[in-house]
Amino acid sequence: MTASVSYWVLRVADVDKAADFYREVFDWSFSEKGSGGGYHVLGSNPQGGIGPLRSAHADNSLAFEPDDIDVAIERIRSRGGTAEEPGGSSEHGRWVECADDQGTRFALYAPVE
Template sequence: MSGQISWVELPAADTARARAFYCGLFGWGTSEFGPDYHVIGGGPAGAIAPRGDGFTHPRVYFGTGDIDASAKQVRELGGHSEDVQTIPGVGRIAHCHDDQGTPFSLYEPAAQD
């Protein structure tokens, strides 16, 4: 799982328009997961979400089995990692930039009981 793309977020100024576009283009469906956050069905593992500061291009999440160690390694390799965030029932994420400024995110799934 480490290093594999596990999730993609597509930013949109108008998520209703983006959903109509991508669902029309690819035949996807969507379901609302949170306020204006729409999980893609019948397509890649991901969501359509509101565009925001620093979130203007698709965001790729790479899986990791130990997000704390991976975030630390990002910094050791000259990149930047924001604080690790816990998403209840989903797992933990950290938004990062590599040593050349390219944004990406890390994802560690929640432990299964």
């Protein structure tokens, strides 16, 4: 059996603040806030969203592939997030551990072309 990601959710403490952060970093747009208190990211592939924390700890393991990883790092830092220095290119590409301005962890990935 195989499985692919079909939907992802970033669990955050403040969904409105997170929507502002990711709108500025990745130019995302969002649906109206849903009954569960979160937003659907319009046009994402696979589909995904931002939702409220359901426990004291969020454990997201998501990597986003921006058009330009260096621009994304700059945007993350300028919006109050953190991005480690990108490692050298590996045979699979560049991976950068990041966190948004609320401490929600995610990564950036730039595959080898």
